[in-house]
Amino acid sequence: MTYRLAPIDTGAFVAERDGDHHTVIGSVVRRSDARGHVTGRTEFFEDVAAPRLAHLKMHRSARHHARITDVDVSGALAVPGVLRVLTHADVPNNVYTVLKLIGVEPDDEPVLAVDKVRYLGEPICAVVAETEAAALEGAAAIEVGYEDLPPVFDVEEALKEGAPLVNEYQGQNYFVYEGHHCRRIRFGDVEKAFGQADHVFEWRYQSSPIEQAPVETTGCVVVPQADGRLRIHSDTQACFFTLDNTALILGVPFNKLRIVGGTVGGGFGGKVDVVVEPIACVAAMAVDRPVKFVYDRAEEMQVSSPRAAERIVIKDAVMDDGRIIGRKVTLYVDAGAYARHSPYGTTKAAAHLPGPYTIPNVWADCHCVFTNRTPSSAMRGFGVTIADFALESQMDRIARALDMDPLQLRLINAYRDGDLKAHRKIAEGTALVEVIQKAAELAGHELPEAYRRMSSTTREGL
Amino acid sequence: MPSQIVSLVVNGERREFIAAPGATLLACLRESLGLIAAKRGCAQGACGTCTVLVDGRPEAACLVAVETVADGSVRTLEGVTSGGELDEVQSAFIDCFATQCGFCTSGMIMVAEALLDRNPDPSEDDVIEAISGNVCRCTGYRPIVIAIMEAARRRREQAVPR
Ligand code: FES
Numbered sequence: 267m268t269y270r271l272a273p274i275d276t277g278a279f280v281a282e283r284d285g286d287h288h289t290v291i292g293s294v295v296r297r298s299d300a301r302g303h304v305t306g307r308t309e310f311f312e313d314v315a316a317p318r319l320a321h322l323k324m325h326r327s328a329r330h331h332a333r334i335t336d337v338d339v340s341g342a343l344a345v346p347g348v349l350r351v352l353t354h355a356d357v358p359n360n361v362y363t364v365l366k367l368i369g370v371e372p373d374d375e376p377v378l379a380v381d382k383v384r385y386l387g388e389p390i391c392a393v394v395a396e397t398e399a400a401a402l403e404g405a406a407a408i409e410v411g412y413e414d415l416p417p418v419f420d421v422e423e424a425l426k427e428g429a430p431l432v433n434e435y436q437g438q439n440y441f442v443y444e445g446h447h448c449r450r451i452r453f454g455d456v457e458k459a460f461g462q463a464d465h466v467f468e469w470r471y472q473s474s475p476i477e478q479a480p481v482e483t484t485g486c487v488v489v490p491q492a493d494g495r496l497r498i499h500s501d502t503q504a505c506f507f508t509l510d511n512t513a514l515i516l517g518v519p520f521n522k523l524r525i526v527g528g529t530v531g532g533g534f535g536g537k538v539d540v541v542v543e544p545i546a547c548v549a550a551m552a553v554d555r556p557v558k559f560v561y562d563r564a565e566e567m568q569v570s571s572p573r574a575a576e577r578i579v580i581k582d583a584v585m586d587d588g589r590i591i592g593r594k595v596t597l598y599v600d601a602g603a604y605a606r607h608s609p610y611g612t613t614k615a616a617a618h619l620p621g622p623y624t625i626p627n628v629w630a631d632c633h634c635v636f637t638n639r640t641p642s643s644a645m646r647g648f649g650v651t652i653a654d655f656a657l658e659s660q661m662d663r664i665a666r667a668l669d670m671d672p673l674q675l676r677l678i679n680a681y682r683d684g685d686l687k688a689h690r691k692i693a694e695g696t697a698l699v700e701v702i703q704k705a706a707e708l709a710g711h712e713l714p715e716a717y718r719r720m721s722s723t724t725r726e727g728l
Numbered sequence: 729m730p731s732q733i734v735s736l737v738v739n740g741e742r743r744e745f746i747a748a749p750g751a752t753l754l755a756c757l758r759e760s761l762g763l764i765a766a767k768r769g770c771a772q773g774a775c776g777t778c779t780v781l782v783d784g785r786p787e788a789a790c791l792v793a794v795e796t797v798a799d800g801s802v803r804t805l806e807g808v809t810s811g812g813e814l815d816e817v818q819s820a821f822i823d824c825f826a827t828q829c830g831f832c833t834s835g836m837i838m839v840a841e842a843l844l845d846r847n848p849d850p851s852e853d854d855v856i857e858a859i860s861g862n863v864c865r866c867t868g869y870r871p872i873v874i875a876i877m878e879a880a881r882r883r884r885e886q887a888v889p890r
C-alpha cells in the first residue's frame with residue numbers, strides 16, 4: 267500500500283527489523299472509532315437529543331481587573347424565553363481548583379465572580395433560556411457596574427514589590443510550593459562554575475499563549491434523571507476531574523452524577539479544566555430541565571485556557587571544548603488569573619531542566635505567576651515544550667558562538683546511563699546519543715569517527 | 729414572521745418540517761430531522777464541519793437560511809452510506825488514517841464527494857483546493873489529501889468494466 271502515510275515506520279529502519287520479533291510496531295491497526303467517524307454515527311456530546319433542552323450563555327467581565335459594584339439582571343429577566351439568571355449566590359460551593367483532589371491548594375477560582383473580576387471574559391452571570399438566541403440576548407442585557415483596579419499583565423511586573431494583587435485566595439502573585447516562592451533546583455555551585463568558565467552565555471526567551479483551537483468547542487449537555495441524578499454528556503478530556511470537582515461544587519455525593527464522555531472533538535489539553543459542567547448542572551437543577559452550555563467559537567478562542575506564555579532566562583558556563591559546566595535557569599509561567607493546571611505545569615518545567623544533558627552545576631527558579639490574563643492551563647506537553655524551545659535554541663546559539671557543530675556540542679553534553687541528574691536521580695535508559703547519531707545519518711550530516719563511536723552506556727570519548 | 733413548513737429532499741427522501749424564521753439548514757438537519765453527522769464547529773462559515781451538499785454543491789449549512797433552499801435536494805454524510813456499505817471515500821478515510829477525533833470528518837467527506845462527482849481524476853492541488861475551507865486540527869491534512877486521492881483511484885478502478 268503505497269498511499270499510506272501512517273504508521274510511519276515503513277522507511278529507514280525497516281531493513282533492521284527483518285526477521286525480528288517485533289510484529290506490532292509498523293503493522294497497521296485500524297482505529298476502533300473510525301467507522302463511526304466516517305459514517306457520522308459517532309455520538310459527540312452535542313449530538314445527544316434532550317427533549318425540552320434549555321440553553322445557557324454567560325455574561326462575562328468587560329474588564330481585566332475590577333471590583334464589581336453592582337449587578338443588575340432585570341434586563342435579562344425581561345427577555346422573552348429567559349428562564350433563570352444565576353449568580354454566585356446560586357452555586358453551592360462557589361470556589362474551587364481543578365487539581366484539589368490531588369492536593370493542589372488553595373481553592374482560588376469562583377465558578378461565577380463574586381465581588382471582583384480578575385481577567386477579561388471572566389464569567390459573572392449565567393442566563394438560562396428556552397433558546398440559544400434568548401440566552402444570548404439575556405446575557406447581553408445584564409448590566410454590571412465596575413470600579414477599575416490596576417491590572418498587571420507581565421510576570422516580572424507581577425512579582426515586583428507593590429504590584430497589584432491579582433488573586434486574593436492565593437494571597438500573593440505566585441503559587442507557593444511547599445513554603446517556597448517557586449520550584450527550585452540547587453545542584454553543585456553555578457556561581458563557581460561561572461568563575462571557572464571560558465565563556466558565559468546568557469539569553470532570554472519568551473513565548474506567547476497558544477490556543478488549542480479544537481474544532482469542536484468546549485461544552486456539555488446536562489440531563490436531570492428521574493432518580494434525581496444528573497447525567498452529564500461532556501467533551502471533557504478528564505471525566506474523573508469533571509465528576510469529582512462538579513460534585514464538590516454542587517455539594518452532592520459523587521454517585522449523584524453520571525458522566526458520559528470519552529468522545530472528544532479535539533482537545534490537546536484545552537478540555538481538561540472543569541469549567542462548563544458545574545454551572546450547567548446548577549442550571550439544570552434550577553430549571554429541572556436538560557441544559558446545554560457550549561462555547562461559541564469566540565469564547566473558545568478568548569476565554570478557554572491556552573498554553574501559558576513563558577519567559578525563560580538561561581545563563582550557561584561553557585568551556586572552549588563545548589562542555590557546559592554550569593546552567594542557571596530562571597523561568598516564569600504566566601498562569602493568568604487562576605491556578606488551573608499551571609502549578610503542575612511549572613513543576614513539569616522544573617523537572618525537565620536542565621534538558622537531557624549532564625551538567626555538574628545547576629540552579630533553577632521556576633515561578634508560577636498570577637497576572638490579569640486569561641487563565642492558562644494544559645496543552646500538549648505544557649511546561650516542557652517551551653522549555654525545550656528555549657534549551658535547544660540556547661544549545662544552537664552556544665554552538666554558533668563557539669563555531670562548533672551543534673550536534674557535536676549536544677553529543678559532548680548528552681546524558682549517559684549512570685550520570686547523576688540535577689534532581690539527584692541516576693539517569694538510566696538514555697538514548698540521546700544514539701538518536702542524534704541516527705538523525706545525523708538520516709540527514710546526511712557528517713559526524714567524525716569519535717562522535718559516531720559514542721554511546722549512551724559509556725562515557726568513552728568524552 | 730411566523731414559522732413555516734419547509735420541504736426538502738434529504739438523502740433522496742422528501743422531508744417536511746417546521747422551521748422558525750431564519751433557522752439555518754444546519755439547525756434543521758440536526759434538530760428537526762435528527763441528522764447529526766454535520767457538525768457545528770464555528771457557526772460562522774469558517775471551519776467547514778457543517779458542510780453538506782445542496783443540489784450537489786458543498787455548502788456551509790450553518791450559513792444557509794433553510795427557506796432559501798426550500799424544495800432543494802440535500803445530501804449529508806448519512807446519505808453516503810448505503811445499506812451499511814461504506815463508499816470509496818469513507819473506506820479510504822479509514823485505511824489512510826484520515827480521521828482522528830472525527831469532528832471534521834463529515835465535512836471533509838462531503839467536500840470530497842462533491843469533488844469526485846465533478847472530477848473523477850483530481851490532482852493533488854485540486855484536492856487541496858477542495859478542502860481549503862475545512863479545518864482539521866488533528867491530522868495535519870496530509871492523510872486526508874492522500875485518502876481522497878486514494879478514493880478517486882479506487883472509484884476509477886471500479887468504473888472500469890472487467
Ligand atoms: S460550523 Fe459551519 S463553517 Fe463552521
Ligand code: FES
Nearest residue numbers: 828829864865866
Ligand atoms: S480529525 Fe480532529 S479535527 Fe480533523
